[in-house]
Amino acid sequence: MDTDQRSNPSKTAYINARLLDPASGRDEIGSLLTDGNRIADMGPALFRDGEGWKVPDGIDVVECQGQCLSPGFVDMRVTIGEPGQEHLGTLASAGRAATSGGITSMVCLPNTDPVIDDMSVVEFVARRARKLGLTKVYPYGAITKGTEGQELAELGMLSEAGAVAFTDGIKSIADTRVMAQAMNYAATFDLMIVNHPEDPRLAEGGAMNLGEMSTRLGLAGIPVEAEIITVERDIRLAQMTGARLHFAHVSTAKSLDAIRKAKDNGGRVTCDTAPPYFALNETAIGDYRTFAKLSPPLRSEQDRQAIVAGLSDGTIDAIASDHCPQDEESKRVPFAHAAFGGVGLDTLLSVTLELVHNGHLSLSAAIALITHKPATLLNLPAGQLTPDAAADLVVFDPERAWRVDSGKLRTKSQNTPFDGRPVQGMVLRTVVDGRTVFLMDNSPS
Amino acid sequence: MAMNRSDIASYPHRHLLGIEGLYPHEISYLLDRSESFVDQNRQADKKKSTLRGRTVINLFFENSTRTRTSFELAGKRLGADVINMSVATSAIKKGETLLDTAMTLNAMHPDVLVVRHPDSGAIKLLSEKVNCAVISGGDGSHEHPTQALLDALTIRRRRGELSGLEVAICGDILHSRVARSNIHLLNTMGARVRLIAPKTLIPRSVEMMGVEVFYSMEEGLKDCDIVMMLRLQKERMQSNFFPSIREYFHFFGLDYEKLSLTKPDALIMHPGPMNRGVEIDSEVADDYGRSVIREQVEMGVAVRMACLEILGLPESEADPEQRNL
Numbered sequence: 001m002d003t004d005q006r007s008n009p010s011k012t013a014y015i016n017a018r019l020l021d022p023a024s025g026r027d028e029i030g031s032l033l034t035d036g037n038r039i040a041d042m043g044p045a046l047f048r049d050g051e052g053w054k055v056p057d058g059i060d061v062v063e064c065q066g067q068c069l070s071p072g073f074v075d076m077r078v079t080i081g082e083p084g085q086e087h088l089g090t091l092a093s094a095g096r097a098a099t100s101g102g103i104t105s106m107v108c109l110p111n112t113d114p115v116i117d118d119m120s121v122v123e124f125v126a127r128r129a130r131k132l133g134l135t136k137v138y139p140y141g142a143i144t145k146g147t148e149g150q151e152l153a154e155l156g157m158l159s160e161a162g163a164v165a166f167t168d169g170i171k172s173i174a175d176t177r178v179m180a181q182a183m184n185y186a187a188t189f190d191l192m193i194v195n196h197p198e199d200p201r202l203a204e205g206g207a208m209n210l211g212e213m214s215t216r217l218g219l220a221g222i223p224v225e226a227e228i229i230t231v232e233r234d235i236r237l238a239q240m241t242g243a244r245l246h247f248a249h250v251s252t253a254k255s256l257d258a259i260r261k262a263k264d265n266g267g268r269v270t271c272d273t274a275p276p277y278f279a280l281n282e283t284a285i286g287d288y289r290t291f292a293k294l295s296p297p298l299r300s301e302q303d304r305q306a307i308v309a310g311l312s313d314g315t316i317d318a319i320a321s322d323h324c325p326q327d328e329e330s331k332r333v334p335f336a337h338a339a340f341g342g343v344g345l346d347t348l349l350s351v352t353l354e355l356v357h358n359g360h361l362s363l364s365a366a367i368a369l370i371t372h373k374p375a376t377l378l379n380l381p382a383g384q385l386t387p388d389a390a391a392d393l394v395v396f397d398p399e400r401a402w403r404v405d406s407g408k409l410r411t412k413s414q415n416t417p418f419d420g421r422p423v424q425g426m427v428l429r430t431v432v433d434g435r436t437v438f439l440m441d442n443s444p445s
Numbered sequence: 446m447a448m449n450r451s452d453i454a455s456y457p458h459r460h461l462l463g464i465e466g467l468y469p470h471e472i473s474y475l476l477d478r479s480e481s482f483v484d485q486n487r488q489a490d491k492k493k494s495t496l497r498g499r500t501v502i503n504l505f506f507e508n509s510t511r512t513r514t515s516f517e518l519a520g521k522r523l524g525a526d527v528i529n530m531s532v533a534t535s536a537i538k539k540g541e542t543l544l545d546t547a548m549t550l551n552a553m554h555p556d557v558l559v560v561r562h563p564d565s566g567a568i569k570l571l572s573e574k575v576n577c578a579v580i581s582g583g584d585g586s587h588e589h590p591t592q593a594l595l596d597a598l599t600i601r602r603r604r605g606e607l608s609g610l611e612v613a614i615c616g617d618i619l620h621s622r623v624a625r626s627n628i629h630l631l632n633t634m635g636a637r638v639r640l641i642a643p644k645t646l647i648p649r650s651v652e653m654m655g656v657e658v659f660y661s662m663e664e665g666l667k668d669c670d671i672v673m674m675l676r677l678q679k680e681r682m683q684s685n686f687f688p689s690i691r692e693y694f695h696f697f698g699l700d701y702e703k704l705s706l707t708k709p710d711a712l713i714m715h716p717g718p719m720n721r722g723v724e725i726d727s728e729v730a731d732d733y734g735r736s737v738i739r740e741q742v743e744m745g746v747a748v749r750m751a752c753l754e755i756l757g758l759p760e761s762e763a764d765p766e767q768r769n770l
Binding site (some may be wrong): 027100147152154155156157177178181182184185187188189241242 | 532643644660672682683684686687688689691692695696
């Protein structure tokens with residue numbers, strides 16, 4: 001484990017830091033003090049001594065050299081292979097990759113084996129993650145037993161056991177009546193339903209976005225309508241039932257239009273997207289690159305631009321890595337047979353910052369999408385720099401350039417759609433509960 | 446009917462198909478008449494001859510033991526000839542056959558038909574085709590008037606009056622004719638009704654019937670006077686109205702912990718048959734101090750005797766002062 005086990009955390013002062021807290025709008029040079037696993041104090045005057053800094057004896061000091069210190073990132077959509085598919089990734093390997101990506105809280109999908117449709121699995125995941133002491137893991141509960149889309153899981157009791165919201169994960173609920181009943185039942189306890197919006201029958205057999213490119217490549221396509229139809233249907237059902245509804249990884253312009261309209265009408269509808277959908281389009285598939293085979297598929301350039309616009313105007317509430325590890329055997333096959341999904345924990349910050357470097361979002365607005373906004377959606381105790389909050393922090397340099405290299409990722413599986421991409425923004429240090437759990441080589445210390 | 450007759454004891458209708466539309470004085474009259482049979486039923490000789498020579502037919506298109514027996518006993522104690530006809534719904538064709546059955550029975554000149562049918566509105570249809578009085582013994586998911594009356598009688602005997610009481614009805618409201626009849630009766634008599642269930646079991650726009658809806662027992666039971674539990678049919682699980690029995694009981698089953706939120710002397714009611722450990726904890730159901738579930742069964746016979754007597758006597762034989770409205 002590459003965790004820094006300087007345990008027994010006492011007091012640590014992070015001085016000369018650019019305190020960046022999107023929730024409060026704070027963006028200023030100052031210091032932050034942690035006491036044990038909590039944030040104790042922060043501000044521009046803290047430990048200030050004229051032009052320099054002075055920290056009393058007995059407090060560890062981290063000199064941040066003016067780099068950003070923000071709340072640790074919150075990733076609301078992560079596939080972890082444990083339990084059941086440990087060869088793809090474990091809670092430990094995902095935890096390590098997440099900490100190196102500055103992620104201190106992540107929400108994992110229920111598509112494990114066994115499925116997270118039972119309180120004992122919720123408790124297993126929580127217990128394992130706590131023991132590892134890396135990134136905090138919060139599980140989604142399955143909406144239906146076995147994520148089979150038929151019978152409701154015990155949403156109320158799963159919620160009491162710690163499931164933060166409900167989704168069948170990588171599976172979309174096809175049966176309209178099941179979805180209506182699920183939302184209606186969830187509204188009983190005011191639980192959030194998260195759907196992967198894709199009509200499975202319409203998408204069946206498709207390997208990439210349906211369009212000119214799929215025609216040229218001779219691959220079966222998945223029409224944008226598969227997503228739009230489900231988004232529009234679910235919005236209707238949310239209006240009918242009063243349920244809180246969230247769409248994962250929205251990828252098309254028209255589904256964003258529907259969500260924007262629902263929000264304007266006061267609907268309790270939210271959505272997120274993932275870096276591939278605002279940073280890449282279907283041309284990334286190029287010559288049948290299976291690492292670019294994602295679900296939903298990479299869309300047209302027009303759709304990509306619409307996603308960027310949705311991030312700028314606030315229609316999209318969060319960015320999630322949509323981390324989905326696949327082993328080589330699942331990707332080194334003809335495109336049509338390759339598995340869907342790409343890893344994303346390592347690159348969440350860097351690709352998100354492209355929105356800043358390209359002038360679409362302010363730094364604070366971009367960081368909000370991976371901190372307090374997803375935390376607020378799921379009521380997680382994370383994503384803000386406030387006294388007495390958990391000391392989950394990240395120090396990062398928003399400018400430093402590097403190149404994504406699938407061979408050097410810290411995830412167990414290496415299937416990144418961003419392989420070879422030059423990016424800017426690097427995580428230097430990650431702190432969970434006051435303990436440094438990741439430290440970049442030759443980073444300021 | 447005019448409002449200024451509200452002080453006159455009467456039930457001026459030919460049938461009893463539902464509670465909706467009845468005036469408070471009509472309900473009170475039915476309850477008063479029922480009251481008079483309670484003592485009679487506790488005597489060794491329970492038989493009267495008020496309905497001697499009259500024929501009551503129990504026509505049940507849905508399985509029933511309790512309600513049918515209750516009506517049968519009521520009819521016999523009044524001296525009527527009671528015939529039971531059970532018609533398995535699967536065996537008959539809908540619509541036309543229902544009316545054929547009605548016409549056949551009508552030709553036998555019954556005085557009262559007691560009908561239970563799984564399709565809401567079927568009893569109304571039948572009542573339009575026969576020449577005798579019809580009493581609903583349970584109308585699909587629509588109404589179950591005698592159940593609401595026996596519930597009201599039970600409450601009234603314990604609490605003196607219905608007005609001002611906070612009554613919580615908990616469970617499968619969506620499919621419940623008992624709930625609908627009780628909502629009408631309790632609202633008409635000035636009680637306040639709360640419904641408690643998972644959202645999947647609350648019918649759409651039910652607030653328009655003058656009730657307050659809660660999705661949590663903790664909120665809904667707070668300081669209420671009466672807790673009415675409804676039977677949960679386990680088959681409903683297949684249609685995703687709830688995920689499992691254990692989850693249902695955990696959140697919506699009545700146990701002492703949830704009961705502690707009501708007024709200390711709140712009564713527990715259940716129309717039966719109970720699913721112990723599903724909607725109600727066994728201990729709570731058997732709590733003699735608070736559970737009036739057995740009393741409800743007793744009041745059922747009295748209420749049905751009153752209904753049969755009032756509707757079973759031709760106008761000429763009834764109290765002219767009451768009939769001439």
